[in-house]
Amino acid sequence: MAAEREAAERQERRAAENSPSPLKAVEDPALPEGHVLVCPKFRLDGRMREIARSVEKILGVPVPLIRTPDLRAVRAALLQEYPYAQALIDRILRPLASQPYVRLPPMLLLGPPGTGKSRLARRIGELLGLGVWRIDAPRDTGGAVGGLERRWSSSEPSHVLAAIARHGHANPVIFIDEIEKAQTRTDQGRLWDTLLGLLEGETSRCFMDTALQVECDLSHAVYMATANAVGDIPTPLLDRMLVLQMPEPAAEHLEALLPSLCLAMAHEQGLDARFVPPMTAAEIADVRRHWDGGSVRRLRQVVDVVLGTRDHFEMKH
DSSP, rough: EEEEEHHHHHHHHHHTSSSSSSSHHHTTSSTTEEEEOOOOOOOOOTTHHHGGGGGGBBSEEEOOBBBOOOOOHHHHHHHHHHOHHHHHHHHHHHGGOOOOOOOOOOOEOOOOOSSSSSHHHHHHHHHHTTTTTEEETOOOHHHHOOOTTTTTTOOOOOHHHEEEEEEEHSSSSSEEEEEEOOOOTTTTTOOHHHHHHHHHHHHHTEETTTTTTTEETTTTTTEEEEEOOOOOOOOOEEETTTEOOOOBBBBGGHHHHHHHHHHHHHHTOOGGGGGGGOOOOHHHHHHHHOOOOOOHHHHHHHHHHHHHHHHHHHHHO
């Protein structure tokens, strides 16, 4: 146990060293308080104007950082949706208690499929007011994420720079889903190799966008990744992230999970949640017979069937 604790502490220290540092930007007298110069202004001629169109509004312009919101409200909202993940939620939010602006080390949520890792990453971004830019690791290449070179007809700036331009602040959540399944082909760059530079605090502060051919400060973004297993993820990449285990819900969490789950399902179907009756005791018992813990994805399927039976009954009567 002592060896495991020492290893975890070493990992946290490494992740903290790689975390973004908005305080440096805040103290820069050349910038307004709480702002960052993400990308310098440069001349846009010919094709370069088309390449830079999606990020033109932040070139040479101080970009604000999102302030840390009321963490008690954020924690309460997350616990309502993830009652089985209190320790994990507290570990994620803890560094923000002393930060005026949202600043988190790169994190990897590790756990079995269906435990809610991806949705938790998205909800953290939403509740902190950051917005989320999703990178699909099995599909997106390192070239696309780091900026696709000008020699390609589809050349475009870094995904991180595009996320900052879209959301209008320097610290959006960059969410890398299924990072262990990233492509290993190298013709357009490996995603893992690009992430090495983005997750390292020093290099991300002067990250060379290969499409724009200028250095950008991408260090303030909040990098969150998910994986079902460590798999073949390179050790240098793992060393740059705080690896956190995503717990699985147990049968005892069912009734706490159902209200927020039903609300989310109603929202996804375009229904006004105020007019969706809560599940009855008989319906909850029916769900319990078919779900005894584990995958939240499986729980959604069971609830969908039970609510579908309700709708069918109402139509007949």
